[in-house]
Ligand SMILES: Nc1ncnc2c1ncn2[C@@H]1O[C@H](COP(=O)(O)OP(=O)(O)OP(=O)(O)O)[C@@H](O)[C@H]1O
């Protein structure tokens with residue numbers, strides 16, 4: 094479970110990125126987080142993976158309280174969260190297979206379990222036929238699949254994606270979102286930060302809308318952007 | 328994830344592999360680092376060995392429990408032999424053995440070995456003096472005993488190397504000071520060089536480190552390969568230095584024993600294991616602390 098309770102985040106320069114934000118995401122949910130640029134979405138993501146601590150209020154991820162947890166627990170929190178970034182962040186001089194195997198080794202998996210798990214995950218995201226390629230030999234969509242495979246491989250409870258479709262064309266974006274919702278169907282909680290209105294509208298999932306650091310809407314259905322008429326759904 | 332015993336082993340292999348690949352990846356930098364560290368260790372160990380040799384020499388001089396005193400040649404043999412009671416009456420003297428000048432000369436010839444026929448004519452005109460071999464009870468009181476002996480009537484001279492010994496003690500304190508200064512100075516230089524190399528490695532792998540942190544690798548797991556890299560640099564340097572000392576020391580030893588036969592160097596074989604252990608430990612400690620300090624400074628979670 095993810096829980097934000099009256100969370101405020103003020104950066105050192107005085108910018109109030111989040112102001113009294115509260116919501117709960119239950120296990121197994123699929124949630125879009127939307128909002129205009131600068132509304133605090135990435136700040137929210139950074140709080141979830143303990144890159145930042147809340148200035149005020151409480152952020153809880155599973156059993157971890159982000160505000161009070163000791164530093165040495167941070168790696169173990171991060172093992173429960175698979176993160177997918179807009180810019181993929183693959184290691185350029187390692188093959189697709191190694192990019193994924195690397196994160197298993199990084200959390201102490203044995204060579205044997207790596208050999209078993211990595212091909213399975215690569216197949217799951219449909220990139221197994223390019224396991225020996227280097228990242229720069231792949232298209233953007235393929236690279237993003239590798240990034241998803243990497244986020245998945247340690248079997249996290251949560252998948253957190255910050256604008257994962259930012260570098261993809263609409264077709265690839267739709268494919269990726271479909272993949273994420275399939276993963277969600279297997280029981281993983283998925284949180285996707287995005288600007289892609291069409292996709293959000295197409296999926297009919299829960300949407301949390303931020304504006305200027307405040308949650309202005311939290312409901313199931315389509316994108317409720319600024320200046321648009323906000324319809325109630327159901 | 329599933330962490331079992333075999334994974335501990337595969338980690339170790341991973342760290343060592345990554346450590347070595349770091350050393351090779353930064354080939355030129357690594358060679359430069361190893362060279363500088365080796366130079367520092369070479370200078371430091373050279374001074375340590377000089378200090379060690381001086382120590383041994385002093386110990387040698389001071390551990391001899393005998394002093395030979397020569398008797399004024401104007402004394403008759405009877406007068407000379409009569410000095411014995413005066414000598415044995417002194418504090419710290421256990422025994423005094425009279426050695427005639429003829430015996431002394433024969434001993435001297437014996438000690439020279441074969442080709443002594445050139446000295447045969449000297450036998451008639453013996454340049455030696457009668458003497459006493461004085462045996463001390465406590466070698467620590469060497470200087471005091473010698474003073475008492477030379478103050479006796481009829482004693483002309485002695486063979487004692489108190490002066491040499493004192494000069495060596497002075498030299499030792501100078502060498503020790505220099506060694507210590509060099510140890511600190513060159514140790515710092517080595518640390519700095521290792522730190523720089525590791526910093527470069529950290530830079531080259533910033534991307535990987537970022538990913539590792541993001542997926543929940545512990546700090547110690549991320550650090551280990553860099554620490555291994557530092558240790559490899561340190562130990563590689565110490566291996567070179569050991570080999571270099573072996574060659575140089577034996578060469579110098581051979582040269583010195585030809586030029587200055589009184590000064591004997593301790594044979595390399597006698598301390599090579601100790602030197603190897605000291606160098607190895609220095610390499611590991613330098614490499615480890617150099618990299619740990621750097622990682623702590625440049626890799627915040
Ligand atoms: N490290 C930082 N220091 C100071 N201010 C920051 C920092 N990071 C973000 N901000 C500010 O906080 C506010 C929210 O930023 P955030 O990155 O969360 O927005 P966002 O919703 O992710 O925007 P975008 O859609 O453009 O990615 C912005 O005003 C931004 O300028």
Ligand SMILES: [Mg+2]
Nearest residue numbers: 134135136255
């Ligand atoms: Mg953002």
